[in-house]
Amino acid sequence: MxxxxxxxxxxxxxxxxxxxxxxxxxxxxxxxxxxxxxxxxxxxxxxxxxxxxxxxxxxxxxxxxxxxxIPKSFLSKEASHVEGFAKECAVVTHYRLKNAEDGSGVIVDPDAKLEEELIVRPTSETVIWxxxxxxxxxxxxxxxxxxxxxxxxxxxxxxxxxxxxxxxxxxxxxxxxxxxxxxxxxxxxxxxxxxxxxxxxxxxxxxxxxxxxxxxxxxxxxxxxxxxxxxxxxxxxxxxxxxxxxxxxxxxxxxxxxxxxxxxxxxxxxxxxxxxxxxxxxxxxSDDDGLVLPPKLAPIQVVIVPIYRTDEQLEAITAKIKPLVAELRKAGVSVKYDDSDANKPGWKFAEYELRGVPVRLAMGGRDLENGTVEIARRDLKTKEIVPFDGLTEHIKTLLDSIQQTIYDRAHAFRQANTFRIDTFEQFQEQLDKGGFLLAHWDGTSETEEAIKEATKATIRCIPLDQEAEEGSCVYSGKPSAGRVIFARAY
Amino acid sequence: MxxxxxxxxxxxxxxxxxxxxxxxxxxxxxxxxxxxxxxxxxxxxxxxxxxxxxxxxxxxxxxxxxxxxIPKSFLSKEASHVEGFAKECAVVTHYRLKNAEDGSGVIVDPDAKLEEELIVRPTSETVIWxxxxxxxxxxxxxxxxxxxxxxxxxxxxxxxxxxxxxxxxxxxxxxxxxxxxxxxxxxxxxxxxxxxxxxxxxxxxxxxxxxxxxxxxxxxxxxxxxxxxxxxxxxxxxxxxxxxxxxxxxxxxxxxxxxxxxxxxxxxxxxxxxxxxxxxxxxxxSDDDGLVLPPKLAPIQVVIVPIYRTDEQLEAITAKIKPLVAELRKAGVSVKYDDSDANKPGWKFAEYELRGVPVRLAMGGRDLENGTVEIARRDLKTKEIVPFDGLTEHIKTLLDSIQQTIYDRAHAFRQANTFRIDTFEQFQEQLDKGGFLLAHWDGTSETEEAIKEATKATIRCIPLDQEAEEGSCVYSGKPSAGRVIFARAY
CATH class of the missing domain: 3.30.930.10 (Bira Bifunctional Protein; Domain 2)
Known part of the structure; x- marks a missing residue:
């Protein structure tokens, strides 16, 4: 393992x-x-x-x-644009290689220098306009x-x-x-x-x-x-x-x-x-066991793992699973039936967990007898035994529910980690613990820079739904008409 | 126009x-x-x-x-590979621009030279392997x-x-x-x-x-x-x-x-x-009037142009056409209803012909009365008046037929322009008229090069379904076991 x-x-x-x-x-x-x-x-x-x-x-x-x-001269035409991108440009200067005359290998041919250097696009505004x-x-x-x-x-x-x-x-x-x-x-x-x-x-x-x-x-x-x-x-x-x-x-x-x-x-x-x-x-x-993928973006939404001891058992399970796979695919669900014998079920469980497959079905001998299947959801790590009949509908509902649960969880996390901050001490203290800080700002670049310098936090944005609220800047004390979002960022 | x-x-x-x-x-x-x-x-x-x-x-x-x-050293690892691509490589040598000290504008920063030059991939075998x-x-x-x-x-x-x-x-x-x-x-x-x-x-x-x-x-x-x-x-x-x-x-x-x-x-x-x-x-x-697109690759498969003199006529036609458009889309047909008044029908006809739209429908006042529509196919430039009812099925069949007709025409053209050639005089004469020349070749690179030098024809391929046939090379007279395809090429 x-x-x-x-x-x-x-x-x-x-x-x-x-x-x-x-x-x-x-x-x-x-x-x-x-x-x-x-x-x-x-x-x-x-x-x-x-x-x-x-x-x-x-x-x-x-x-x-x-x-x-992009020809270098194009990039230079919009002054602030080139200012923003000049420091990180890959530049093509030549268009040919040749064998070195001293036999040392392949070199850039100095005779094949471009008249004007070309920039590998960092973004395409200039060439497009x-x-x-x-x-x-x-x-x-x-x-x-x-x-x-x-x-x-x-x-x-x-x-x-x-x-x-x-x-x-x-x-x-x-x-x-x-x-x-x-x-x-x-x-x-x-x-x-x-x-x-x-x-x-x-x-x-x-x-x-x-x-x-x-x-x-x-x-x-x-x-x-x-x-x-x-x-x-x-x-x-x-x-x-x-x-x-x-x-x-x-x-x-x-x-x-x-x-x-x-x-x-x-x-x-x-x-x-x-x-x-x-x-x-x-x-x-994602969590400590691996990826958690929302069903709408998961390459495999459902994986099915047979649990068997004998070839006859595998055959019986496969006979039961094959029509289900077809039905799920017809319903637009991407499904993988992993009956490979190279790995044990436990290994497979861990592997699909790591890869964030939202729903895992397992079917063993007892399920076969009872007409049931074990169904596990990746997001909550819960399992239940459900009847085999009506499984396609059950899975479709489950996938929707997982999509919603993942969203709700991320939303609740953000709510719990968003703070209204009114003093710079609070600001510094909370910032080290993480989260979005809703704070007043005086609207100047100088203050923004000073805060960034002191704390590594940047203003992520002035929210479009910003509430009007009289206050004073968390750093300069100057007046402000509403809170902006500060955070450390990727 | x-x-x-x-x-x-x-x-x-x-x-x-x-x-x-x-x-x-x-x-x-x-x-x-x-x-x-x-x-x-x-x-x-x-x-x-x-x-x-x-x-x-x-x-x-x-x-x-x-x-x-691709690092230059990677490209060089497979000898014949670098030989094939060295003469046409875009080479990145620097990673930054800066303002020239003499104020003459933006220049490549000489201090930002890459240790190893990078080739913009001409193909990716080396980086992938x-x-x-x-x-x-x-x-x-x-x-x-x-x-x-x-x-x-x-x-x-x-x-x-x-x-x-x-x-x-x-x-x-x-x-x-x-x-x-x-x-x-x-x-x-x-x-x-x-x-x-x-x-x-x-x-x-x-x-x-x-x-x-x-x-x-x-x-x-x-x-x-x-x-x-x-x-x-x-x-x-x-x-x-x-x-x-x-x-x-x-x-x-x-x-x-x-x-x-x-x-x-x-x-x-x-x-x-x-x-x-x-x-x-x-x-x-394509032909002298514009593109001819096979329906399976045409962005617009069917265009519908209303022919009207009054706003009331346009309204009546539109009322008739809208459900057809919906029905065609439901059937997987991409369709455009061009009721813009910026251009006359004649202009539209020419424009969609130029763009290779496979099927054009036109509906005027008389069609409205008669429950018909004029349907024109781009490939053969034929027109017919057909009943409005059952049009979706008619169009689907027509699109299939156009796809097949275009293929058949291209196939017939190739057949008519493929020649079995047995002497080098014939070879040269036919080549100037165009076409594929099926000729014997002695199997050597020298002969291939000589023919290319003399005629600009290359061996396009040795067909997988080449018939075994004893013969003598059209150029050297040496023995050959089957014909290959010569042609001038793009």
Whole structure:
């Protein structure tokens, strides 16, 4: 039997790293900061992609594909944008290798230097807006509602699988609109889609809010975000939706004839979620025995393990199980019947627990006689004996219930770990224990920076549903009109 | 009304370029050799992806994701592999930009030079086999059946949208097996899947064959391929499946304990198709009026255009059409009702013809009275008046018939343009007219090279179903045991 995972309370960070590895989700590659997403991890990501893609298309977006490379001069066109990304760019400078003349091996051919260096996209606003310039002439060409699924590269110095990697997978939406109102509505609509996805698919409650100027996307007028709480009480930014104003339109001279027949700059948005969500999913729900996956994203929703001593028993169980498997599949449930004889039932139980399969059925000789089956749920670790008849309906209801229970548990956890804080002493004390701190802030970047410097806490967001409340800043004592959320974050 | 396309007979190459542009499939980007795949083009690619992905999964393959970057030393480990790819590699040498001290703008930071250069993957055998080394210890870990959907970069000097681009999208399967037989069977299975996809989805007949040593994948022992004929009589390699022998296992020291408990090198395969298939799809079927899409890959299968003079007429037509649209969608048919008043019906007809929508319905005042509708098929450009009742069934049958007709037409074209050639004079003469030349070849690389030099024709493949036939090489006169396929190719 494999060694137990480190426990969350002992070493949360080690628990995460080991779990990612043991559950076969991903691993570090030989290339610094780049990960290999393994088949089981990728199957979860594919489910996420499918659900999000459907939601994007339902709201009128289309997929397209833009180049991996961005000419250096493009990246430089929007001043704050290049400022934000210059420090972490992978740069292509040459386009050929050759054999060294001294026979020492393969080298970069110095004669094959690019005239202009190419940046591996860290995000695609610049290359996309340079293209939109040719696509947009009049208001009739708007809105342009486009998304792309792609890989991007940010040369981060400290990386962590799924959470912060040099290369990651994501989707990036880039829309263009005739009016400011329309672009703002789009920014908000996409935030709502992300929140719905996080809550209904990932079973992960999120807080919708606005980023402060310090935390804004480089090149945006406004950044909306969803913030989730992990089980160590830290925050994780799970998705962002940016209102770009006319910044990229101006940088790339994208003008259009409006209905009044005058030239105007186009309004833009961009929005994205990434494989970081995999990290969020793991840290939001899993426990010391392994993954806990919400049924809607589980590659295998139900595993069935036969318990037998003789081949005849196995045959009898299999004869009973096969029609059930077919019926479950027909009902849209993904199910695996694990009758391999390479491993014992106990090993299988632990393995599927580690992999977060939401429902486990076990059937042995006595079940066969009684017309029953043992059914175990991963989230609560409860077991019950239920009649074999009507099992498909029972399982469908159970899967819904698990999805809801996981969400409720994460929500209750967040509630229990969210604190109204009124003094800086309280602030520091609570922060070390973890959680979201609802505190007054005077609205200045200086105070925000000073708090970050002193405590490593950042303002996660100004909640969209912030209550108006007169108060004084927890740090400076200056007046404030409402609380914002502070936390340490991934 | 937009200008007509160039005709195929006049200038096939211009016809292709203009069609790609006008049908909104893709365009060249500001980055040399890299394309932008536009939403309509990408929607076709997504349908291709979905169909292929389903076939891969049905045969037990799983998706995963490996890094974009390959350390230069990895690429060099398999000698013929690096030989094949070194001349067209995009090389990342630095990881940061900075502001120039003289204020001249943003430059590559010379202090941020990578210790080892990274190659943007041209294909992923090396990075994947370096990973497989950690995943494979015993025969129990085999077979490993993995696929990835990814972008790759080959710095081609002469590029052409979809057909040969610096960056392209593809899938690459990489499998590992315990025995040579199993790996060979996998190589063949994937070739068959590609052929099935080309014929049943793309409606494009293909010839399955083996590549000669000259045309083999760099690092393979054997390359199987499917070859299609375009309407100008040239060949297009539409997919390849490689038997890698133990080459990459040896280069990356991937050994396993076999059932006899001895160490052995793992056997490998790799196989891929790319966005090149988009070029093949266009060139196989389209005509001087625009795209002709097989229904199974058409983003819009049916378009419905109302013909009206008054708002009341439009309302009456819409009331009749709406339930039909719902019924068609329920039947799995993708349908668009274009009641926009921005364009006249004639304009719409031309536009949907250009975009290759397989079936067009038009309904006017008289149809309304008579309970009929005009139905036009894109492939044959025929029209008929049919009763409105039972239309869904009629359309479903029609879509099947169009799929078959397009295939049959392409097949007949290939038959008519395939020639048995017995002298080199005939060979040269026919080649200028286009087509596949079935000719005897002496089996040597020298002869193959000489023919290529003299005629620009290459051996497309040695057909898997080659008939045994004694003959003499069309070039050297030396003995040959069967005919191979020569053609000029994309």
């Amino acid at each position: 494999a060694k137990a995972l480190p426990s969350r309370s002992e070493n949360y960070s080690e628990w995460y790293n080991e779990l990612v590895k043991r559950a076969d989700l991903a691993e570090n590659s030989a290339v610094r900061g780049c990960m290999v997403i393994k088949p089981y991890g990728f199957a979860i990501w594919e489910k996420m992609q499918r659900a999000l893609d459907d939601m994007f298309k339902e709201t009128g977006h289309q997929n397209a594909y833009f180049p991996l490379f 340079s293209t939109y310039k040719n696509w947009i002439q009049s208001y009739r060409d708007l809105p342009l509602l486009i998304n792309q699924w792609a890989n991007v590269v940010r040369w981060e110095m400290r990386t962590r699988i799924f959470l912060r990697t040099a290369e990651f997978l994501w989707q990036e939406g880039h829309t263009a609109h005739a009016t400011k109102d329309e672009a703002e509505a789009e920014t908000r609509q996409m935030l709502d889609i992300y929140a719905t996805f996080a809550e209904e698919w990932m079973a992960m409650p999120v807080i919708k809010g606005t980023k402060t100027a310090n935390e804004r996307f480089a090149g945006a007028d406004d950044t909306l975000c969803i913030e989730a709480m992990m089980q160590d009480g830290k925050a994780l930014q799970a998705g962002t939706s940016h209102f770009l104003g006319q910044n990229f339109a101006k940088a790339f001279d994208v003008q259009f004839l409006n209905k009044q027949n005058t030239l105007d700059y186009v309004w833009g948005t961009s929005w994205g979620v990434s494989t970081r969500l995999m990290g969020a999913l793991i840290m939001a729900h | 937009a200008k007509a396309l160039p005709s195929r007979s006049e200038n096939y190459s211009e016809w292709y370029n203009e069609l790609v542009k006008r049908a909104d499939l893709a365009e060249n980007s500001a980055v040399r050799g890299c394309m932008v795949i536009k939403p309509y083009g990408f929607a076709i690619w997504e349908k291709m992806q979905r169909a292929l992905d389903d076939m891969f999964k049905e045969t037990g393959h799983q998706n995963a994701y490996f890094p974009l970057f 370096s990973t497989y080394k950690n995943w494979i210890q015993s025969y129990r870990d085999l077979p490993l059946l993995i696929n990835q959907w990814a972008n790759v970069v080959r710095w081609e000097m002469r590029t052409r949208i979809f057909l040969r681009t610096a960056e392209f999208l593809w899938q690459e399967g990489h499998t590992a097996h315990a025995t040579k037989d199993e790996a060979e069977a996998e190589t063949r299975q994937m070739l068959d899947i590609y052929a099935t996809f080309a014929e049943e989805w793309m409606a494009m007949p293909v010839i399955k064959g083996t590549k000669t040593a000259n045309e083999r994948f760099a690092g393979a022992d054997d390359t199987l391929c499917i070859e299609a004929m375009m309407q100008d009589g040239k060949a297009l390699q539409a997919g390849t499946s490689h038997f890698l022998g133990q080459n990459f296992a040896k280069a990356f020291d991937v050994q396993f304990l076999n059932k006899q408990n001895t160490l052995d090198y793992v056997w490998g395969t790799s196989w891929g198709v790319s966005t090149r298939l988009m070029g093949a799809l266009i060139m196989a079927h």
